[in-house]
Amino acid sequence: MDFKQFPLPISAIVIDLDGTLLHTAPELAESANRMLRDMGRAPVSQDLLMSYIGNGIHWLVKRALTGDMYAEPEGALFDKALPIFEKHYTELACTSKPFANVVQGLDAMKAAGFRLGCITNKVMRYTDPVLKASGLAPYFEIVLAGDTLPEKKPHPLPLLHAAKFFGCAIEHLLLVGDSLSDAQAARSAGCPILCVPYGYNHGEPVETLNVDAVIPDLTGVLPLIQRA
Numbered sequence: 001m002d003f004k005q006f007p008l009p010i011s012a013i014v015i016d017l018d019g020t021l022l023h024t025a026p027e028l029a030e031s032a033n034r035m036l037r038d039m040g041r042a043p044v045s046q047d048l049l050m051s052y053i054g055n056g057i058h059w060l061v062k063r064a065l066t067g068d069m070y071a072e073p074e075g076a077l078f079d080k081a082l083p084i085f086e087k088h089y090t091e092l093a094c095t096s097k098p099f100a101n102v103v104q105g106l107d108a109m110k111a112a113g114f115r116l117g118c119i120t121n122k123v124m125r126y127t128d129p130v131l132k133a134s135g136l137a138p139y140f141e142i143v144l145a146g147d148t149l150p151e152k153k154p155h156p157l158p159l160l161h162a163a164k165f166f167g168c169a170i171e172h173l174l175l176v177g178d179s180l181s182d183a184q185a186a187r188s189a190g191c192p193i194l195c196v197p198y199g200y201n202h203g204e205p206v207e208t209l210n211v212d213a214v215i216p217d218l219t220g221v222l223p224l225i226q227r228a
Helices: 025-038 046-050 057-066 075-095 102-111 124-134 157-166 180-189
Strands: 008-010 012-015 115-119 142-144 173-177 193-195 225-227
Touching: 008 173, 012 157, 025 046, 025 057, 025 075, 046 057, 057 075, 075 124, 102 115, 115 157, 124 142, 142 157, 157 173, 157 180, 173 180, 180 193
Parallel strands: 008 225, 012 115, 012 173, 115 142, 173 193
Antiparallel strands: none
C-alpha cells in the first residue's frame, strides 16, 4: 500500500525507543565493552556496536563476541557473556537521554490529540525503567517491549496489537522508527512509517529503506499527518 499521499490520516502513533526516542548507544556500547573487558577480550568501537543495535540485547551480545553481523558464538561463551552484559547494562541503562526535539515532538503530537504508544525490541525490564528515568513514560498509553508478545519487530504482531489496543484500523496507525526492522514491521502490518536519520540502522542510511518519508526529528511528524 502506498501511503505517500500527505497528510496521512492517522488515529494513533507508535514510536520506537532505541535510536528514535533515546540515544542508548553510549550505554549499550559501554556495557558491551565492560563485558568484553571482564572476559579478557579486546574492546570494540562504539560505531561498530551502534551498527548492531536494534534487534535486542541477545543479538548485540552475540555481535560483540563475534565482531560479525551474522556469526554465532559458541553457546557456552554466549551463556557466560550475557549475564555479565546484563549486570553492566542494569547499572548504566537509566542514564540514556532523549535525542534533540523528542520532547517537543511528543508534546506537539499530544497537543494535537494523537494517542501515543512505544514499541521496542528492548526487553521490558530495561524498557520500563529507561522510559521512566528519561521522563518519557507519561506520554505513552501502551508500551510493547521485545518480550511483551510472542513476536517482536520485524514481525507485524506488535503493530497489529497496538492498532487493536487503540481501536483503529492498521492503516491509521503510524510507526515512527529508525531501522530496517521498523520498516519491515510496518510493511508487513500494512501501516505507514516515518523514519528519523540519526538512529541505529545497522550503519546504513535510512533513505534506502522502504518508508513513506524521512523526517529530521520528531517535530517533523505533525506536518505530515492529520486526524483520521
